[in-house]
Amino acid sequence: MSPVRRCSRTACGRPAVATLTYVYADSTAVLGPLATYAEPHCYDLCAEHSERLTAPRGWEVVRLSDPSAPTRPSGDDLEALANAVREAARPHDHDGRSGGGPQTADPREVARRGHLRVLRSPDS
Numbered sequence: 001m002s003p004v005r006r007c008s009r010t011a012c013g014r015p016a017v018a019t020l021t022y023v024y025a026d027s028t029a030v031l032g033p034l035a036t037y038a039e040p041h042c043y044d045l046c047a048e049h050s051e052r053l054t055a056p057r058g059w060e061v062v063r064l065s066d067p068s069a070p071t072r073p074s075g076d077d078l079e080a081l082a083n084a085v086r087e088a089a090r091p092h093d094h095d096g097r098s099g100g101g102p103q104t105a106d107p108r109e110v111a112r113r114g115h116l117r118v119l120r121s122p123d124s
Contacts, residue, residue, distance in 0.1 A: 005038060007046035016044030020053065029055040032064035087115050 005016040019035040020043040022028070031053055035042060045053065055061045111118040 005034070005044050007049055008043040009045065009049050012046060012049065014046035014048065017047045018045045018050040019043070020045055020050075027059045028062055029053070029059055030062045030064065 006012070007014050007016050008020075016034055018031055018033060019039075021030045021032075021039075021041070023030060031045070031050055034044065038044065053061060108120045108122070109117050110120050
């Protein structure tokens with residue numbers, strides 16, 4: 001017997017990467033990371049079959065992510081990182097303000113530390 005579990009789909013011999021379980025009471029198919037143990041009422045699927053999985057009409061598919069799998073950074077993550085690098089590269093005066101611009105760009109500004117500003121309330 002092979003220690004690697006195979007896809008449950010007929011005629012597919014690829015290694016399993018996900019486990020499919022049906023919750024009949026909720027009309028839900030749950031696809032998650034490969035289960036630790038092979039269960040008789042669960043189906044192990046390879047990467048191709050897990051990506052193409054569809055559920056019967058009226059059923060919902062819930063895809064659980066694998067927390068150990070590496071995640072790819074989104075565009076927002078990359079933009080935030082670029083902004084942080086730009087902010088860190090700006091020259092700063094001794095009081096923490098960025099150099100090169102007006103010292104008090106906003107008359108409501110009371111204090112500043114790095115990229116954070118304390119503003120006076122508009123009511124006062």
